[in-house]
Structures are given as structure tokens and as C-alpha cells.
Ligand SMILES: Nc1ncnc2c1ncn2[C@@H]1O[C@H](COP(=O)(O)OP(=O)(O)O)[C@@H](O)[C@H]1O
């Protein structure tokens with residue numbers, strides 16, 4: 034096939050194909066924007082001057098402090114994970130129609146390799162368009178948002194631009210990666226002239242080894258503080274890498290563990306299912322337990338990070354509170370600790386909320402796809418008198434039964450690791466200056482001298498409490514998001530179970 | 539005795555007319571073949587009779603009750619209890635085993651799991667495919683899937699079985715074996731059968747043959763004994 038023919042066939046298709054390509058392009062645009070934002074933050078020059086000099090041209094502390102920019106860029110890059118997961122899920126949208134088209138091509142004489150290249154090209158082209166749109170949006174956005182305030186300071190780093198080669202690499206690499214991923218995903222699929230055969234899923238029960246990964250993450254997190262104490266600050270950079278590995282292994286463990294959870298829940302449901310809805314859900318769960326891992330990966334990853342952030346926040350809050358108490362004892366009544374870290378945690382929470390939202394959008398795609406691939410069997414059930422609510426209930430069971438334990442394990446793993454990384458807070462253990470007088474007198478530097486005493490304060494080790502409220506909010510929010518997306522997905526059930534689906538082809 | 543009665547059925551899909559004033563009676567235990575060229579409205583007729591589609595005009599009565607005016611839920615219940623439906627492809631649920639697929643309508647009706655499984659095994663056995671009880675549809679041949687589908691359609695002992703080209707995807711020998719089973723089992727429990735097909739050979743299994751053309755009945759024959767009708771044979 035000539036490249037021209039290949040390209041033309043790659044973009045030929047019906048409305049679902051168009052929807053898939055638009056969604057793919059949109060996620061590519063989103064991913065491009067996020068990556069470019071991260072690059073921009075990294076492009077801010079370190080201000081001249083001694084260590085600790087801030088970049089005064091910005092209003093936001095995250096941008097002013099050179100030391101924080103790496104973390105900000107990293108958080109932005111983390112956001113690309115759910116966006117890319119969304120892109121991957123979009124690739125499955127309308128797959129039956131595309132499968133038919135690919136099969137027809139095979140029937141017309143295309144080789145399996147050509148068919149794979151075609152599908153990869155489709156994704157690649159759509160992503161390239163999206164990436165270009167993302168770049169355009171970025172360039173337009175940075176001019177529109179370039180609004181210095183009265184002091185000439187900026188809210189966003191609209192005054193720097195990443196190096197042009199870096200921009201080019203992003204715009205070209207993203208589509209290339211997307212196309213490559215499509216080709217890899219299609220390796221499990223054989224397009225024969227008579228239709229598409231998916232290689233049978235892994236057989237047998239998933240092993241419980243993902244729990245080991247989570248355990249490993251927790252262990253590494255537990256050893257973090259002692260190791261840091263003994264090694265000193267010299268190795269901090271390496272320890273940051275360890276934290277990253279810990280986090281990733283925990284996320285992997287939770288995501289893969291969802292396969293195990295799905296399988297076990299399916300087995301349980303099957304044993305006790307008396308209603309057809311639960312029976313259907315149970316069979317589907319044990320049949321393809323990894324579907325849960327695929328579906329919820331982005332959501333669970335967001336929750337692990339969210340729960341870790343909740344542990345961090347609890348730690349910072351406790352430290353602030355202890356500081357306030359000590360200052361009160363010392364007579365500095367109106368002392369306000371710098372809650373810079375708490376504000377940073379607000380940003381992290383925002384990122385987590387965004388990630389959950391994007392993940393939920395991906396979930397809609399998955400639910401709709403699951404319904405549309407089974408539409409003939411569903412339509413036949415409806416024709417034989419099975420109420421649509423029964424089918425809807427089975428889908429609800431199928432999604433919710435594994436998601437609740439999976440969300441709990443994600444929150445648990447994320448929280449425990451975050452808690453371990455931060456450790457306890459030791460306060461006191463030194464001589465404190467205590468002012469025994471009214472606040473007014475204590476504030477006055479001269480008068481104060483007459484009332485101060487020096488008191489030996491015993492060291493107290495305080496442990497931050499479990500931020501149950503925030504964890505519940507995260508878990509509840511995630512489950513509600515899942516419920517909402519399933520609800521939206523079920524709207525498609527009616528059109529997908531119409532009698533038309535039964536017309537002999 | 540007439541059980542199912544359709545009068546003056548009209549149904550169009552947008553500008554395309556599918557039924558144009560068709561009248562038909564189905565008696566208890568009667569086996570009726572509906573034949574005719576492709577696109578003449580056979581499937582549409584079947585769907586209207588079974589309460590899957592609502593006709594634009596005309597009426598369908600079941601034992602004296604007008605069912606075409608019933609709600610979707612009420613018609614669903616009727617299909618679940620009194621009717622059975624069978625299509626060209628089995629449309630079994632891919633994730634359920636043969637026995638579970640057959641047991642599904644019973645479970646919906648509230649039968650306990652054990653009783654439903656026993657009944658399902660019994661029906662698979664009667665159709666000569668007891669060995670499919672724990673096999674998934676994906677591992678069955680087309681004929682085996684269709685036998686499971688027949689078991690699923692008959693397990694509730696419906697009063698009428700609607701079959702839309704049930705052998706359309708099978709080879710002649712398999713198709714005929716299947717129909718022999720279908721007709722025998724339906725006869726044993728006096729289930730009426732409305733059998734849509736475009737193969738005149740298959741119509742020979744019926745008590746009565748209805749030949750459709752352009753949305754109406756062209757003429758009626760009498761199954762095996764009927765004279766060679768309308769150039770179709
Ligand atoms: N869902 C539909 N949308 C549009 N036209 C339809 C639809 N279903 C059937 N038709 C049309 O109605 C006529 C009768 O169709 P059908 O009942 O399926 O015929 P048969 O089963 O005899 O082949 C045909 O002209 C067909 O094209």
C-alpha cells in the first residue's frame with residue numbers, strides 16, 4: 034500500500050471513528066499543554082545571587098522559590114498520567130466498528146502488518162493534530178495570560194519559553210508514543226478477514242503478589258526516616274528518587290491488586306448470587322479480572338497520591354499547631370506559622386481532584402465500550418423480556434463491587450506510605466523561654482524581660498492523627514464519580530439494546 | 539382456539555413501509571411458518587406479534603387482551619412468562635456457561651438457583667447437548683449455540699415461541715436437525731411456534747405456511763400438504 038492510500042484509509046470511517054479520533058486528539062492536546070507547562074516551569078532561570086534568592090518577578094511562591102520548581106514540574110507531569118490513560122481508553126471507543134473495517138480490509142487483501150500500521154497511523158495522526166492544537170493553545174494562552182500586576186509581577190511564568198527544540202520534541206514525541214502504544218496494544222489482537230480475534234485473556238486466578246509490591250512500598254517508606262537520619266542530608270537527592278520508586282510501586286501494586294480483588298469479589302458474588310444481575314456481574318468479573326485494573330488504573334493512582342497528600346497535610350497541620358502552642362506558652366500570642374506548605378498541599382489536592390475527574394471521564398468511555406461490544410447479547414436479552422434495569426444493575430454491580438475494596442486499598446496504601454515518609458513530630462526537648470504575664474506585657478520587648486523564665490520542656494513525640502475526614506472525602510468523591518459515570522454510561526444502554534441490533538446482518 | 543390475534547398491522551420505518559395492514563391468527567400449539575423474500579416484513583411482523591415493537595396501526599391481542607397498548611414493562615413481563623424468542627444467532631451471554639444461559643429466564647422469574655440449574659440441565663439434555671452445561675458460547679459451534687438458545691427459549695414453557703430464521707446461519711443438515719428438535723419439543727408441551735424463514739424447505743415442518751410479500755400476506759399454504767406455492771418451491 035502506498036503511504037497515501039494508507040493515510041486515506043486510516044482516516045476513513047464512521048461517526049464513532051470520528052468521535053474516537055476527536056477524543057484522542059483532545060487528550061493529546063491536553064497532555065501537550067500539561068507537558069509544556071511543566072517545561073515552562075523548568076525553564077525559569079535560577080536568579081543570580083546567594084542561595085535562597087527568590088525570583089521576584091512572580092507572585093506565586095511555587096514559582097519564586099527555585100527549590101520548589103522541580104516539585105511543581107513533577108506534579109504537572111504526574112497529571113499527564115490520567116490524561117494519557119484517558120487517551121488509551123479513547124483508543125478502545127468504537128472498537129467494534131473499527132474492527133469490522135479492519136476485517137474488511139483484510140478480506141480485501143491487506144496483510145496483518147498493514148492493518149496494524151493503519152490503526153497506529155490513525156492514532157498517530159489524531160495525536161499529532163491534537164499536539165499541534167495543544168501547542169497553539171499554549172502559545173496563544175501565554176500571550177493572553179501575560180498580565181503583569183501593578184508591581185510588574187506575574188501570576189504565571191508567561192515571560193519564559195522553553196527551548197524551541199524542546200517544544201518540537203514534545204509535539205513530535207507524544208504522537209509517536211501514542212502510535213507505538215497502539216501498535217503494541219494490537220499485538221494481542223489478530224485481525225482475520227472474518228473478524229477480530231482477541232487473544233484469550235490470561236487464564237487462571239490472578240496471584241496475590243501485587244500485595245507484595247504495596248508491602249515493599251510501605252517497608253521502604255518505613256525505612257526512609259531512619260536511613261535519612263543515619264546518612265545525613267548529603268543523599269537527599271537520591272532519597273527523593275527512592276520516594277518516587279516507593280510511590281510508583283505502591284500504585285502498581287494497588288492497580289494490579291485490583292485484578293486480584295475483582296477476581297475474588299467475582300467468586301464471592303458468584304457463590305452467593307441469586308439474582309441474574311449479580312450472576313452476570315460475577316461471571317464478567319471472574320472472566321476478565323484485569324478489566325478492573327485497566328479501568329480504574331488512573332483513578333486508583335490519583336487516590337494513592339491523594340491519600341499520601343492527606344497524610345502530609347495532617348503532618349503539616351500538627352506541626353503548625355504545635356508551633357502555635359509553643360508560641361502561646363512563650364507569650365507570642367498572635368504568632369502565625371507560615372502555612373506555605375499547607376497552601377502547597379491545596380495545590381496537590383487540586384491536582385488530585387483534576388486527576389479523579391479525568392479518570393472518571395475515561396471510565397465513561399470504558400462503560401460505554403463495554404455496553405456496545407455486548408449490545409447484541411443485551412438486545413437479545415431485552416427481546417426475551419429481561420428488563421433493562423436488570424442489565425443496568427448487573428453493570429452497576431460489576432463496576433462497584435471491585436471498586437469499593439480497590440478504593441479502600443488505594444487510600445490505605447497511600448496514607449500509610451505518606452505517614453511513614455513523614456514520621457512523627459518531636460517537639461520540646463530543650464529549654465524554652467516562658468513569659469509569665471499578660472500578652473500585652475509579653476509583647477513589649479522591655480517589659481518582657483521582667484517576666485521571662487527559662488523552663489526545661491520535656492521532649493514530646495506527637496503523631497499526627499489519621500485525617501479520616503479527608504480520606505473519607507477522597508474515597509467518597511471517587512465512588513460518587515464512578516457512580517455518576519456509570520449512570521451516564523447506562524444512558525447508552527437503551528440505544529444499544531434496540532431491536533435494530535438484532536436484524537440479521 | 540385462537541390465542542394470538544393480529545389485525546390490520548401497519549408499521550413503517552420512516553418512509554419505508556414494512557407492514558401494510560396484515561391480519562393473522564395463531565392457534566394454541568400451532569406451528570406457523572412465515573416465508574417470503576428478504577425485506578418483505580417478516581421480522582417486523584414477528585417483533586410486533588411478540589410485543590417487541592409497537593405497530594403504528596392495527597392491534598395485537600393475546601387471549602383477549604390488547605397487548606400493543608401495554609407499557610414496555612408489561613410487555614417485557616409477557617415475553618418473559620408466556621413467550622419465547624429465538625434469533626438467527628443464539629445471542630447467548632458470552633460470559634455465562636451453557637447451563638447458566640439457559641437458567642437465566644428462570645432466575646429472572648425468581649426460581650431458586652439450584653432448581654433453575656436442574657431445569658437447565660434437563661433442557662440441555664432434551665436437546666441432546668448435555669455436555670455443553672459448563673461450556674462458554676465462544677467454544678460452541680453455531681449449531682450448539684442455537685440448541686442452547688432453544689433450551690433458553692423453551693425453559694419457561696412459553697405458550698408461543700417466536701423464531702426469526704433460527705437456522706439461517708447453519709448448514710442444511712444441522713438446520714434440519716435443529717428444527718426437528720424444536721418442533722418435537724414445542725409439540726410435547728403444546729407451545730405454538732411462529733417460525734420465520736426464507737427457505738421453503740424448512741416451512742415443510744409447519745402446520746401452516748404464510749407467504750408474505752411487500753408487507754402483507756400474499757397467500758397461505760398448508761405445510762407439508764400444501765400445493766407448490768407461488769413459485770417459491
Ligand atoms: N430499523 C429499521 N430501519 C429502517 N428500515 C427498516 C428497519 N427494519 C426494517 N426495515 C425495513 O423494513 C422492511 C422490512 O424489513 P424486515 O421486517 O426486516 O424484513 P424481512 O425480515 O422479511 O427481511 C425492509 O424494507 C427493511 O429495509
Ligand SMILES: [Mg+2]
Pocket residue numbers: 537580581582702
Ligand atoms: Mg428478517
